[in-house]
Amino acid sequence: MNSSRLDAAPVAEVLAPFPWQMRHWQRLAEARRQDRLAHAYLLAGPSGVGKRAFAQRLAASLLCLEPDAEHLPCGRCAGCLLQRAGSHPDFNLLEPQPGKTQISIEAIRELCTALAHTAHQGRFRVAVIRPAEAMTPQSANSLLKTLEEPGAGVVLMLVSDRPLAIMPTLLSRCQRLDFSIPAEDQVRAWLGPCADDEVSMQRLRVLSGGAPLQIREFLNGDVTQRLDCLAGEVTGILVGATDPLMVANRWAKEEPLELVGLWMARLGEEWARLRILAPNRFPVLLDGASSRIQNVVTRADIEDVLAYTTYVRRVRLWLSHGVANRLGLLESLLVPLATGLRDFRHQEPASQTI
Numbered sequence: 001m002n003s004s005r006l007d008a009a010p011v012a013e014v015l016a017p018f019p020w021q022m023r024h025w026q027r028l029a030e031a032r033r034q035d036r037l038a039h040a041y042l043l044a045g046p047s048g049v050g051k052r053a054f055a056q057r058l059a060a061s062l063l064c065l066e067p068d069a070e071h072l073p074c075g076r077c078a079g080c081l082l083q084r085a086g087s088h089p090d091f092n093l094l095e096p097q098p099g100k101t102q103i104s105i106e107a108i109r110e111l112c113t114a115l116a117h118t119a120h121q122g123r124f125r126v127a128v129i130r131p132a133e134a135m136t137p138q139s140a141n142s143l144l145k146t147l148e149e150p151g152a153g154v155v156l157m158l159v160s161d162r163p164l165a166i167m168p169t170l171l172s173r174c175q176r177l178d179f180s181i182p183a184e185d186q187v188r189a190w191l192g193p194c195a196d197d198e199v200s201m202q203r204l205r206v207l208s209g210g211a212p213l214q215i216r217e218f219l220n221g222d223v224t225q226r227l228d229c230l231a232g233e234v235t236g237i238l239v240g241a242t243d244p245l246m247v248a249n250r251w252a253k254e255e256p257l258e259l260v261g262l263w264m265a266r267l268g269e270e271w272a273r274l275r276i277l278a279p280n281r282f283p284v285l286l287d288g289a290s291s292r293i294q295n296v297v298t299r300a301d302i303e304d305v306l307a308y309t310t311y312v313r314r315v316r317l318w319l320s321h322g323v324a325n326r327l328g329l330l331e332s333l334l335v336p337l338a339t340g341l342r343d344f345r346h347q348e349p350a351s352q353t354i
């Protein structure tokens with residue numbers, strides 16, 4: 001178990017929830033005004049929407065000795081300063097130890113002992129457990145007693161991308177807060193001027209599934225330029241202007257395979273989705289300026305596109321497990337594109353490459 005520093009972001013941003021989280025924030029502020037905060041919350045939703053940040057901000061608010069009328073923390077009191085220093089005695093962050101994927105029963109027992117003491121500062125004792133599905137069945141069982149009989153002022157927050165993987169007996173004792181992908185306009189307004197490039201934003205939105213924090217992370221790196229490069233190369237392969245073996249060779253040497261795998265998977269999914277729902281539209285991940293590429297993409301047989309999408313998912317998994325034949329796998333992804341995926345459903349590239 002450890003106390004945690006808040007994210008290394010400007011203080012004002014650390015203290016306030018994201019714009020798309022205000023509904024939950026106001027609901028909790030109202031509950032707090034009426035002195036009916038729950039003892040346990042489940043913060044559930046896809047990755048990249050700010051669940052962890054919300055938990056940190058709620059913790060900061062609860063541990064602040066002088067929050068404002070909206071229950072935003074003041075940032076200056078002893079509670080806030082201890083929290084920012086990562087050493088507040090009433091804040092506990094529980095997550096798997098480095099290199100581990102599970103939260104052990106010993107860690108949960110230690111947490112329960114800490115929560116049994118009275119608060120050192122102020123009124124609340126707060127614990128954030130994430131990802132909550134990392135608790136083993138034994139860990140989850142040992143948390144049950146604290147959930148059933150929490151001391152006064154105890155607030156537990158379970159954060160999870162996969163709430164179905166959490167024991168139902170735990171879920172039933174938590175008040176659930178669902179965090180979903182926010183509206184595109186809201187994300188753009190939050191990102192500000194760096195979201196002005198229309199094509200890049202559309203590509204990042206497809207790549208991230210619309211998750212705002214992931215889009216921001218992509219914008220902060222060189223992902224936008226890499227996406228332009230991947231789009232140009234794969235578009236070139238599809239129209240017969242670029243050698244797929246040459247591209248596979250470059251990717252194997254120069255591109256982060258995690259990004260390539262994600263990009264190819266999203267391309268397959270988007271291609272299949274558009275072939276089914278909007279046959280005349282074009283995947284934004286490609287360069288769609290010429291009628292030639294549009295013809296290739298919109299004429300592909302849906303069965304071939306679906307088979308290809310399934311294959312890309314498998315390759316992505318293999319790449320993530322660090323298989324030796326990376327170049328062969330990338331070639332098996334790119335060569336079929338040179339024929340517009342013709343008859344891909346009858347091919348079995350896996351048997352030749354693994």
Ligand SMILES: [Zn+2]
Pocket residue numbers: 063064065066067073074075076077078079080081
């Ligand atoms: Zn404060």
